Amino acid sequence: MSPSLQEALDSGRMSRFQWRAIVICVLLNTLDGFDVLVMSFTGKTISGEWHLDSGTLGLLLSSGLAGMALGALLVAPWADRIGRRPVILAGLIVAAVGMMLSSASQNWQQLGTLRLVTGVGIGAVLACSNVIAGEFASQRWRGLAVSLNSTGYAIGATVGGLSSVALIDHYGWRSVFLAGGTATLVVVPLTFWLLPESLDFLITRRPRNALDRVNSLARRMGHPELTALPDPPRAEQSRPAGFRPLLAGELRRPTLTLWAAFFLVMAAFYFVTSWTPTLLVEAGMSSNQGLTGGTLLNLGGIFGTALLGALAARFALISVLRAYLLLAGALVTVFAASTGVLALAFATGAVIGVAVNGCIAGLYALTPAVYSTHLRATGVGAAISVGRVGAIIAPSAAGWLLHSGWTPRGLYVATGVVFAAAGLLLFTMRAKRPATGAAPMAEPAGSAS
Numbered sequence: 001m002s003p004s005l006q007e008a009l010d011s012g013r014m015s016r017f018q019w020r021a022i023v024i025c026v027l028l029n030t031l032d033g034f035d036v037l038v039m040s041f042t043g044k045t046i047s048g049e050w051h052l053d054s055g056t057l058g059l060l061l062s063s064g065l066a067g068m069a070l071g072a073l074l075v076a077p078w079a080d081r082i083g084r085r086p087v088i089l090a091g092l093i094v095a096a097v098g099m100m101l102s103s104a105s106q107n108w109q110q111l112g113t114l115r116l117v118t119g120v121g122i123g124a125v126l127a128c129s130n131v132i133a134g135e136f137a138s139q140r141w142r143g144l145a146v147s148l149n150s151t152g153y154a155i156g157a158t159v160g161g162l163s164s165v166a167l168i169d170h171y172g173w174r175s176v177f178l179a180g181g182t183a184t185l186v187v188v189p190l191t192f193w194l195l196p197e198s199l200d201f202l203i204t205r206r207p208r209n210a211l212d213r214v215n216s217l218a219r220r221m222g223h224p225e226l227t228a229l230p231d232p233p234r235a236e237q238s239r240p241a242g243f244r245p246l247l248a249g250e251l252r253r254p255t256l257t258l259w260a261a262f263f264l265v266m267a268a269f270y271f272v273t274s275w276t277p278t279l280l281v282e283a284g285m286s287s288n289q290g291l292t293g294g295t296l297l298n299l300g301g302i303f304g305t306a307l308l309g310a311l312a313a314r315f316a317l318i319s320v321l322r323a324y325l326l327l328a329g330a331l332v333t334v335f336a337a338s339t340g341v342l343a344l345a346f347a348t349g350a351v352i353g354v355a356v357n358g359c360i361a362g363l364y365a366l367t368p369a370v371y372s373t374h375l376r377a378t379g380v381g382a383a384i385s386v387g388r389v390g391a392i393i394a395p396s397a398a399g400w401l402l403h404s405g406w407t408p409r410g411l412y413v414a415t416g417v418v419f420a421a422a423g424l425l426l427f428t429m430r431a432k433r434p435a436t437g438a439a440p441m442a443e444p445a446g447s448a449s
Contacts (some may be wrong), residue, residue: 011139013138015222026151031156031184035122039115059108060112063112064116068391076123080373096117132198132370147364151305151309154302163176172280176393202214262387263420263421268332270395273297308365321358321423329418331348333418
């Protein structure tokens with residue numbers, strides 16, 4: 001990218017076109033939030049209809065997350081080769097078909113398989129939409145852009161919770177899957193027409209008609225056209241693509257730190273979001289009250305992710321994320337003792353939603369800044385897939401632990417410890433404020449400033 005265009009994107013004012021691209025990414029994550037947590041909202045009803053035990057329900061909760069890990073690990077890296085946009089479109093189609101077929105499942109094995117397929121599409125979309133949102137944002141607003149993207153996930157989860165209550169009561173659990181699949185399918189043509197390809201990708205990978213496509217985007221952002229594509233940075237030309245560079249040289253420490261943080265945080269996050277509605281029912285609440293508690297948790301997430309983005313525009317993102325993680329650990333532990341009082345449980349659940357969703361948003365915002373363009377989708381996809389391993393293990397492990405005699409309170413206390421441990425882990429990275437004065441990013445502790 002030419003220095004003037006790069007400077008305009010990094011340091012200039014955000015154009016309407018850039019914000020619109022970010023809004024489309026938020027919409028994609030809204031669908032993802034609905035699709036990912038649909039099992040959380042329908043789990044109790046499905047378990048009752050098919051007479052499933054806690055262990056089997058845990059497998060169903062984990063199957064979609066396993067698919068997301070595969071999508072982020074195996075499909076998302078193709079975005080560094082063929083572009084962010086085509087991978088997102090393909091992922092949307094797979095997710096839509098998987099959701100619609102899930103509504104016709106006749107047993108838990110069929111549903112689990114289709115949840116795996118759906119997850120592959122969602123994993124690809126989630127990784128690439130976070131990358132493209134960050135690439136169209138200026139340095140100052142990059143943390144906010146990716147955090148707003150994560151806000152879409154919380155919005156989708158909230159809409160899913162609210163709509164699931166009405167849909168299940170009137171049409172049964174299958175209608176929830178059908179509604180999610182239909183909505184995802186409708187968004188495919190909208191994404192095709194409105195979501196642009198990343199400028200960073202066009203300049204670095206130089207696909208066919210790259211100059212014309214770059215100039216088209218430059219015009220829409222109010223910048224002058226280029227007469228020729230500039231030479232990519234020498235570092236971009238000399239570094240190989242793929243997974244191996246993520247663990248080589250100066251990238252090894254931040255990569256391993258991010259992988260460990262993703263594993264811990266996603267394990268804790270998906271235990272809280274997947275099991276809270278069911279465990280509230282087991283604590284004595286009605287099914288509708290359990291769904292309401294889970295919905296309030298996701299509703300709090302809308303504010304939590306937006307707040308993290310706003311704070312990241314003023315303070316070091318890594319410092320804001322550490323605070324979120326430590327706060328989440330404390331709040332989840334408090335929640336363990338509040339389930340006996342309805343109002344207190346709902347209030348605490350909403351505040352927990354602010355913290356735990358902000359933790360996920362912070363990791364998503366932090367990761368793209370660590371990697372250069374030719375590795376960005378690969379790096380983000382790898383981190384997400386490692387996190388999904390924790391997310392896969394957590395719901396299933398919780399189911400088996402409950403089956404073995406653990407109490408919900410004990411599980412929540414253990415989850416609080418996991419959040420706090422992730423916050424302490426990130427102290428191995430330190431904040432760094434870019435020379436432009438934009439929002440600070442992060443780098444490994446002990447590296448050169």
